[in-house]
Each structure stands twice: as C-alpha cells, then as structure tokens.
C-alpha cells in the first residue's frame with residue numbers, strides 16, 4: 007500500500023498497539039510540523055476551492071425555500087433505509103438478478119478486491135473490446151471514494167490489471183501518485199501550475215502545458231482512448247435504488263456515463279449504506295446533493311441506470327459495425343452486457359449496531375462538512391483526514407471502516423464549532439460523532455506519567471489515560487477558580503518563561519499564546535459585593551420607570567445571568583455590562599455561583615464529565631426555572647451546550663425546559679426591544695460621540711458595508727451562535743442602538759476554546775484567525791466586537807486592539 | 822396539446838438554460854427538420870425522433886458505426902421530458918443508442934415536446950416513476966454542459982458535450 011496516509015506517526019500507529027491519543031511533546035511537535043507544512047504547501051489551494059463551494063452552498067441553501075423539509079425528508083429516508091438494511095439487500099439482489107445482473111456482498115476490502123479482479127480477468131479473456139496498448143486486462147474507473155477505501159487500484163494492479171481513473175481529479179492523483187485531499191474534489195490541493203508541470207514532465211508534449219483548457223483537452227483525448235479500449239468499467243454509486251436495482255451516479259464530467267456504458271461489463275461498487283428503497287426516495291437526494299457539495303442546483307449528470315442496460319455495446323476495434331450490432335431484436339437489448347453490483351460491508355454492519363456511529367451511515371459524502379470547516383479550509387484532507395476519508399465526518403467513517411487509530415490521527419482538528427451542522431444535507435450531528443470518538447480514544451489510552459501534576463486540578467469523571475492537556479482544559483473551571491483566587495500572582499507566574507516551558511511540555515500549551523489573565527474579583531463576587539439581587543431589583547425598578555412608563559407583562563421578567571467560566575473569572579467586564587444593560591431595561595438580575603456547563607470537558611471528548619455537569623447545572627437552575635425566571639447566557643458555547651448537547655444528557659422534559667427558557671444575551675435584549683423596551687436607555691451610537699474611538703484609529707470607516715445607517719462596527723459572531731441562528735439578534739440589537747454592523751463571513755475564529763492554545767494546533771489556529779482578521783481590517787471600522795471569549799482573544803491578538811462583547815458597547819456607562 | 826402552463830414552463834426552462842449557457846430553440850414540428858439541419862455541425866449522428874411528423878435531417882446518420890460515433894461532431898436525441906426549474910433534459914438509455922449519441926459528440930442537441938416540459942423536480946420524478954413502472958428504468962438527467970474544475974479552472978466539454986442545444990417542439 008503506497009503512501010495511503012499523509013498523517014505523521016503513521017509508522018507507529020500502523021503497528022496497531024500504539025495509542026494515537028497519547029501525545030507527548032515530541033509527537034505534538036511532529037503534528038505541528040506536519041500541519042505547518044500543509045499550511046504552506048496545500049493550504050492556499052484548498053482554502054480557495056473550499057471557501058468558494060462554501061459560499062455557493064450558503065447562497066443556494068438560502069434560495070431553496072423548502073430546504074429544511076428536504077433535509078428532514080432525506081434524513082428520514084436514510085434512517086429508515088439503514089434500519090431496514092438487511093431487507094433492502096435482499097430486495098436489491100432480487101431486482102438486479104431479475105434485470106440480468108449479479109449482486110455480491112463483500113465482507114471486507116480483500117473480499118471485494120478479489121471478486122472484482124476475477125471478473126476483470128474473466129471478461130478480458132472473452133472481451134470484444136480493442137486490445138489495450140499493453141495487452142493487459144484493462145479497467146476504466148469513475149470517481150469512487152469507496153474504491154479508495156478498498157485500495158482497489160493497488161489490488162488490481164498487483165494482479166496485472168491496468169487501471170485508469172477517468173475523473174480528471176482522480177487521474178491527476180493517479181499520475182502524481184498522490185491521495186485525495188477532499189472527498190468531492192480529490193485533487194483540490196494542487197494548483198493549475200503544479201498540474202501543468204506534472205503533466206509536462208510525465209507526458210512530454212510538444213509544447214508545455216499551461217492552461218486548464220489545454221490540460222483538459224489532453225486528458226479528454228488520452229482518457230477517451232482508455233475508455234474505448236477497456237474491458238471493464240468500474241463506477242461507484244451515490245445511491246442504489248433497491249426496488250429497481252438502479253445505480254445512481256451524480257457527476258459533472260460525463261466520465262461515469264461513458265465508463266458505465268462503453269465497455270460491455272459494468273461493475274458498480276458501493277457501501278451497503280447507499281441503498282434506498284424506491285425511485286421516489288431518490289428525489290430529495292437528487293435535489294440536495296449538488297447544492298450541498300458545490301452550490302449547484304443540480305449536477306450536470308444524474309445517471310440512473312438499472313443495468314445491464316439496453317444501451318448498445320460499443321466495439322471500437324470493429325469501427326465499421328453499427329453500434330448495437332450485438333443487439334438482440336427480440337429482447338430489444340444488448341445480448342452481451344454484464345453487470346455486477348458489489349455491496350461493501352467492511353465494518354458497516356458494526357457501525358449500524360453502534361448507537362453513536364450509526365448516523366455516519368446516513369452520510370451522502372457531499373463534502374459540505376469539509377467546506378464549512380475553518381480548519382479543513384486551512385489544511386485540507388491530508389491533515390484533516392485519515393486513511394481514506396477527510397473532513398468532519400471522516401472521524402465516523404475512519405473509526406468504522408479502518409478503526410479508531412485512523413480516526414485518532416486527525417480527530418482533534420474538529421473543534422466542535424458546529425458550522426457543519428447546518429451544512430449537512432442529512433442533518434448529521436457531526437461534532438457529536440467527533441466528541442464520542444474522542445472520548446473513546448481517550449479511554450483507550452495509557453495513563454500518562456505526569457498525571458499527578460493535574461490530579462488536584464481535575465475533579466472529572468474520567469478514567470486514567472487521558473492526554474494531560476485535554477484533562478487540564480476539560481477541567482478549566484477548577485484552574486480558573488484557582489487562578490482567580492491567586493490573582494495577580496497567578497497572572498505574573500503564568501507569564502514567566504520557566505512556567506510557560508513547563509506548561510508547554512506537560513500540557514501542550516503553546517508558549518506563543520497569551521494566557522488569560524484572571525480577575526481577582528469574580529463576577530459573582532462583584533455582584534454580591536454590589537448588593538446582590540436586592541440592589542439589582544432597585545436598579546431595575548429605576549430603569550423601568552425611565553424607559554417605559556406603562557410596563558407590559560412581556561417586560562416583567564427576572565433573569566438569572568449564567569456566570570460562565572470566562573465571564574466569571576477572566577472577562578468580568580462583559581458580565582458587568584450585561585447586568586447593567588438588563589437593569590437599565592428594567593429587568594432585575596441574579597448572578598448565582600453555578601456549575602461549569604460541561605462545554606470544556608465536551609470539547610476534550612470527556613463525555614461522562616460533561617454529562618455529570620449537565621445534571622449539576624440543571625439541578626442548580628431548577629428552582630429558577632420553576633419560578634419562571636429566564637436564564638441568560640453570554641458565552642455562546644455554553645448556551646449551545648444547554649440547547650444542543652444537553653439533549654443527550656438530560657431527561658427530555660428537563661432539556662426542553664432549559665432550552666426553551668435560556669437565551670443568548672443579545673437575543674434576550676432584542677426580545678425586550680421587541681416588547682417595547684427603549685434602546686435610549688443604553689449607550690447608543692447616535693449622539694454618543696465618546697463611543698467612537700474605542701479601539702484604535704480610523705475615526706470614520708469607509709462606507710462600503712452592507713448597512714449604511716449608523717456608526718460602522720465590525721461584528722464577528724461566534725460559530726456555535728451562528729448554528730443556533732443567533733447572529734441576527736445581535737446584529738439587530740446593534741442596529742437599534744445606532745450601529746451599522748458588518749458581519750464576517752469566516753466560519754470560525756480559529757481559537758475555538760482550547761484549540762488555539764495547543765502547541766500542535768497553534769499555527770493552524772493563527773492561519774484561520776488571520777483570514778478573519780484581514781476580513782475585519784477590510785471593513786475599516788473603528789469598532790470591532792465579538793460574541794465569544796476566544797474569538798475576542800484571538801482578534802485582540804491579531805488586530806492589536808480591544809475587541810469587546812457587543813453588550814459592552816451598548817451597556818450604559820455607570821453602575 | 823399546448824396550454825398556458827406549457828408555455829410558462831418553456832419560458833422557465835429557457836431561463837434556467839440561459840444561466841447554464843445552453844440555448845433553447847422553439848420550433849414547430851413542421852420546421853423542426855430544417856432547424857436541426859441549421860443547428861448541427863457535420864458529421865452528425867442521431868436517434869430517430871418519436872414525435873409525429875418530425876424527422877431528422879438527411880445529413881444525420883442513425884444507427885452509426887463505432888467509427889462514426891467517435892468522429893461525430895453533433896449528436897441528436899429526443900428527450901423524454903425536461904425539467905424547467907433546473908434546465909434538465911431526461912435522456913433514456915435505450916437500445917437505439919441515445920446514451921452514447923448524447924455523450925460522445927462535442928455538441929448535443931436534445932429535442933423535447935413542449936407538452937413534456939414539467940415545471941420542477943417533483944414533476945420530473947412523477948414522470949420518472951411512470952417511466953420506471955413502464956419498464957424504462959435507465960434514464961440520465963442531463964443539465965447543461967459537461968464541466969470540470971479539476972485542472973485548476975472551470976472548463977466545459979470534458980468527457981461529455983461542451984455545447985448543448987435544447988430544441989422545443991412548440992406544437993407537440
């Protein structure tokens with residue numbers, strides 16, 4: 007097997023005994039070096055392609071009226087099909103056999119490869135196709151990730167069979183002896199210049215190749231000949247319709263059409279999960295797949311063949327015979343066509359039985375989760391991928407078909423930002439699959455030598471073996487509490503070189519990354535010292551009088567402000583601003599000392615710890631919820647835990663209760679405005695000249711933004727906040743307060759909680775952050791705000807200016 | 822049968838095809854042969870058209886040899902139906918050779934009856950399901966020109982046709 011994996015340390019993990027999660031500092035350095043190299047060599051090309059597909063998907067999704075219903079329908083069909091899989095396999099067997107073809111269910115790669123090699127040898131012996139130049143049996147293939155999973159090409163070549171990929175991207179890789187960097191655009195990491203150079207070298211043309219046009223022409227002619235000579239055409243299948251035995255191929259080039267009908271033998275290879283019951287079930291998939299993959303409304307060719315087809319065989323070495331000379335007048339079809347459907351199991355039956363991995367089988371491999379992923383955009387599938395598959399969902403595929411070690415090599419590149427969740431046409435909770443596999447990898451790892459160092463800091467529910475850094479970040483609440491209690495000493499200490507070196511060596515915290523600076527007085531303590539709930543009621547009553555003379559019921563609210571770890575110990579200013587803002591709008595607040603949400607352990611794959619935290623949070627809030635209070639959250643990732651992941655941890659009613667009564671801070675403020683609260687009670691941009699100049703520079707930005715009424719402000723929402731559909735309320739609140747927000751298009755800031763601190767990912771994090779920073783610089787505003795703590799930190803570092811939370815900009819100044 | 826909805830659907834089809842840089846020609850059955858002759862580039866091959874009193878121009882070879890298939894510049898086939906919303910034509914993979922004749926030559930001309938233009942994908946799947954029930958269970962939805970971006974830039978006409986024309990028979 008040549009060069010299957012680009013990931014570092016493949017030799018170690020190839021042995022099977024090693025634990026990929028065990029990340030001592032030398033392997034952190036290796037991972038960092040590998041990713042750095044990809045950033046430099048492949049990152050630009052990957053970013054260019056994926057971000058275009060990503061934007062086009064956003065556009066076409068926005069234009070599709072019934073998008074959500076379509077996605078739900080597609081998902082329901084997949085759920086049902088996977089549920090009925092054994093039955094569908096029998097159905098398709100009957101249908102294909104009735105059509106005159108054969109179905110073979112292959113248990114694993116070796117089984118599938120041997121079967122296919124036999125067919126090719128058989129057919130080559132009797133084939134009517136033109137001899138290939140080499141005289142060896144020959145196969146032409148259209149693009150298929152499943153055959154990549156099988157390493158089919160290598161297996162056939164080793165049997166003396168000539169294999170030619172006819173999808174241009176796949177062919178480029180074959181010529182370059184490279185592997186796919188993206189499940190849809192396999193050669194995406196190569197630039198036109200690189201391909202031109204490669205082809206000039208390999209094929210020695212009269213004139214050097216230069217344009218994509220020339221390269222494509224050459225490929226068309228070269229591959230056309232291979233197709234005409236081939237003994238067997240091999241295709242994958244995007245979907246297989248069980249009832250009719252219909253192979254569906256979704257392509258843009260036309261090579262799959264040619265491969266399927268030119269040679270007299272067609273072999274289609276598909277994972278068993280590609281089966282859907284009936285032709286009617288195909289509709290939502292045909293509607294969705296191109297939209298999510300490339301942003302096209304529909305692909306150029308949706309080929310639905312129920313082979314062996316009646317299409318005439320083409321015998322190019324008998325040029326003067328009419329095509330279809332072998333057609334039998336009676337059956338009105340070709341007499342010598344042969345068709346084999348190879349259905350591949352290779353771990354899928356086990357995935358189906360695995361409650362957490364089953365969802366992976368719904369995947370239609372559109373690549374949208376790769377395109378929407380900021381980290382994938384930065385490094386591509388050679389970094390963010392395993393033996394075969396790449397991108398967010400690859401964790402599920404690799405764990406299922408190649409084993410956990412292959413998934414462990416790249417799984418940590420998923421930061422759980424959730425931007426892929428809206429992108430996925432079958433609504434797979436991709437971040438959850440990543441979390442679960444991370445947890446399993448953690449649990450299988452050996453205990454580490456330095457465990458004692460973090461023992462006191464880690465009151466978690468995990469068994470030993472977890473990577474130290476993960477364990478530290480998973481228990482960040484405890485460290486933050488300690489840091490705050492010992493501030494400012496902890497802050498000074500944290501900045502000394504020996505401590506930073508130790509942190510890097512033991513926890514993998516990159517020395518280049520500024521550490522958070524803890525506040526001595528936490529938000530909870532500040533609120534108590536200020537007079538607690540009683541004082542807040544007094545201030546809210548005063549606020550209410552000022553802003554609305556006739557208080558409506560809708561405004562008669564009480565808020566529990568959730569003191570997330572960062573707001574409580576590090577960025578207390580935004581917490582104070584939230585308190586003042588709510589009070590100015592007439593809403594009394596309480597800020598109780600509440601447990602950490604579980605977001606931190608979740609991001610490290612510590613599912614049991616997160617589960618325990620969810621129960622603690624709910625228990626602590628139950629009385630407030632009973633009393634009808636609203637829970638308001640500043641840090642979007644904690645709100646996302648309440649509204650997404652808690653569904654898996656809490657009883658349904660508890661989950662719904664908390665979900666329905668928790669709000670992002672600006673979402674809540676927007677609700678108050680909608681119910682009559684007056685923005686004038688806050689700091690608005692209009693006459694409020696002193697606001698201009700927070701940050702540094704540029705008095706009045708240029709006015710090329712999307713909204714021109716109001717004071718320009720650049721706003722980066724938070725990734726998980728976007729997935730909750732909560733970017734819009736913040737934008738609206740800023741607008742009501744006299745600002746003209748310009749929002750970023752970059753999906754994630756690259757910091758993603760602990761990700762940007764980690765030595766192996768620091769550079770990826772900065773690369774992703776740089777793109778965001780330059781977008782914000784282009785907006786040329788004197789104000790930049792961000793909703794997430796880590797987004798704010800990242801932007802402050804990159805832009806060298808203050809980046810407050812939006813609520814800090816609109817909060818009244820005093821109190 | 823030509824109704825207002827057909828006309829609307831044809832308009833929508835034309836619009837969708839415009840975006841794909843595919844031209845749509847409206848023609849009456851009586852004028853179809855002449856128009857096709859003007860559109861094609863020789864050598865041309867084709868599949869007999871199933872529409873009443875519409876025939877292929879004389880210059881078009883039906884039941885071509887393999888050599889003729891390889892050399893043809895234009896391939897003319899009927900489309901069983903078209904989907905207006907996306908600019909899609911449905912081509913049957915039949916013994917008459919529709920599939921190779923539509924995919925091998927550089928220019929594909931698809932001929933469709935106005936009454937067979939359905940508004941959207943759902944309508945297309947209605948037709949498809951009927952077709953499947955009737956035993957015609959190999960169909961290609963072709964939309965626009967063959968394309969690839971794999972060589973670094975978008976290029977049309979890779980393995981399939983680089984030029985596509987849809988001819989709508991207004992009175993069929």
Ligand code: SF4
Pocket residue numbers: 298368369370371372373374375376399426429430431432433434436
């Ligand atoms: S998980 Fe969803 S978004 Fe990702 S490739 Fe599969 S179907 Fe597409």
